[in-house]
Amino acid sequence: MVTVTERSARNSRRTATVALAALATAAAAVAAALSGPALAQDKTAEEIAKYRQMLAEGNPAELWEAAGEEMWKKPAGPKNASLEQCDLGKGPGVTKGAYAELPRYFADAGKVMDLEQRLAYCRVTLQGLTKEEATKNPFSSAGKPSEIERLAAFVTGESRGVKMNVQLKHAEEKRVYALGQKMFYYRGGAYDFACATCHAVDGQRIRLQDLPNLMTEKGAQAAYTTWPAYRVSQGEVRTMQHRLYDCLRQQRFPEPAYGSDVITALTMFLAKNANGGTYDGPNMKR
Numbered sequence: 001m002v003t004v005t006e007r008s009a010r011n012s013r014r015t016a017t018v019a020l021a022a023l024a025t026a027a028a029a030v031a032a033a034l035s036g037p038a039l040a041q042d043k044t045a046e047e048i049a050k051y052r053q054m055l056a057e058g059n060p061a062e063l064w065e066a067a068g069e070e071m072w073k074k075p076a077g078p079k080n081a082s083l084e085q086c087d088l089g090k091g092p093g094v095t096k097g098a099y100a101e102l103p104r105y106f107a108d109a110g111k112v113m114d115l116e117q118r119l120a121y122c123r124v125t126l127q128g129l130t131k132e133e134a135t136k137n138p139f140s141s142a143g144k145p146s147e148i149e150r151l152a153a154f155v156t157g158e159s160r161g162v163k164m165n166v167q168l169k170h171a172e173e174k175r176v177y178a179l180g181q182k183m184f185y186y187r188g189g190a191y192d193f194a195c196a197t198c199h200a201v202d203g204q205r206i207r208l209q210d211l212p213n214l215m216t217e218k219g220a221q222a223a224y225t226t227w228p229a230y231r232v233s234q235g236e237v238r239t240m241q242h243r244l245y246d247c248l249r250q251q252r253f254p255e256p257a258y259g260s261d262v263i264t265a266l267t268m269f270l271a272k273n274a275n276g277g278t279y280d281g282p283n284m285k286r
C-alpha cells in the first residue's frame, strides 16, 4: 500500500521532472533562436563592440604606425636615403593630411596613384630599390611582417581627424574615377557578381557580416575612412589594397596584381565618394 508521504514524494518528483522537461524545451527554443542568423549577428556585433571598447585606448595598429614611422625616417636601400623627402601630393616630406587627398595625379610619375603605389614609387626613386623590392610581401603572414603595411599605417595615421578631400581636377583623375565607377558596376566571373551586387543595397548580409551600402554617402564614408584596419581575426593591419583584393576574390574575379591601376581606379571611386567624411584610420575590424 502506498502511503500518503510516498505518493506526495512521487508526485513532487514527477512535478520536478515535468518542470525540468519544460525547462529543457525552453532552453532548446532559446538556443535555436540564438543560433538563428539575426540573433547570432547581433551577438557577433555585441562581441565586436565589447572588444572594440576593451581596446579603445590602444588599437594594436598603433604598433604598426610606430614601426612605420621608424621605417619612414630610417635611411635604407642602395641610396641609403630615408623616405622623409617623399612627396605624397602636398610637397616633399608632408605627411599630415596627405592621405585624405589620395589618390591623386602626380606630374612626376605622369599618372594617378594611390598611397601604396606612391610609397613604392618613393622607395624606388629615393632609396634606389627595384620595383620588386619595393612591393615585396605587401600582405604579411605569420612570421613574415610586411614593410608596406607598416608604412601605410604610419602615413594614414597622419590624416586622422582630417576630412576626406579627393579632387577630380586633372583629366586623368576624372578618367580614373570613371574607370573605377565602371568597375564597381561591372558584372562578371563565375557568379556574375559586381561590387554593386554586394555593396549597393541596404541591409544586406553575407555569412553574418553586414555588407555596407557603398552607394550612400554615410556608407561610403564609414567604409573608406576606416581602412587600413587592424583585423582582429588576422592579427594584422590590412591595407585598402588587401581589402579590395579580398573582395575581388569573393567576387571570383582574377587576382589583381599588387599595386595595379585597376585597384587604384576602384580606390579613386571609393575615396572620392567618401569626401566630407572624417578620416579615422588605421581602425580596427573583426
Ligand code: HEC
Residues within 6 Å of the ligand: 184, 193, 194, 195, 196, 197, 198, 199, 206, 209, 210, 211, 212, 222, 223, 224, 226, 243, 244, 247, 248, 250, 251, 266, 270, 285
Ligand atoms: C560576394 C560579395 C562581395 C562582393 C562582390 C564585393 N564585396 Fe566588398 N565586402 C564583402 C564583405 C563580406 C566585406 C566585409 C564586411 C565586414 O567585414 O563587415 C566587404 C567589405 C568591403 C569594404 C570595406 C567595408 C568596411 O566598412 O570595412 C569595401 C570598401 C569593399 N568591400 C569594397 C568592394 C569593392 C570595391 C568590390 C568590387 C571590386 C567589392 N567590395 C565586392 C563582400 C563583397
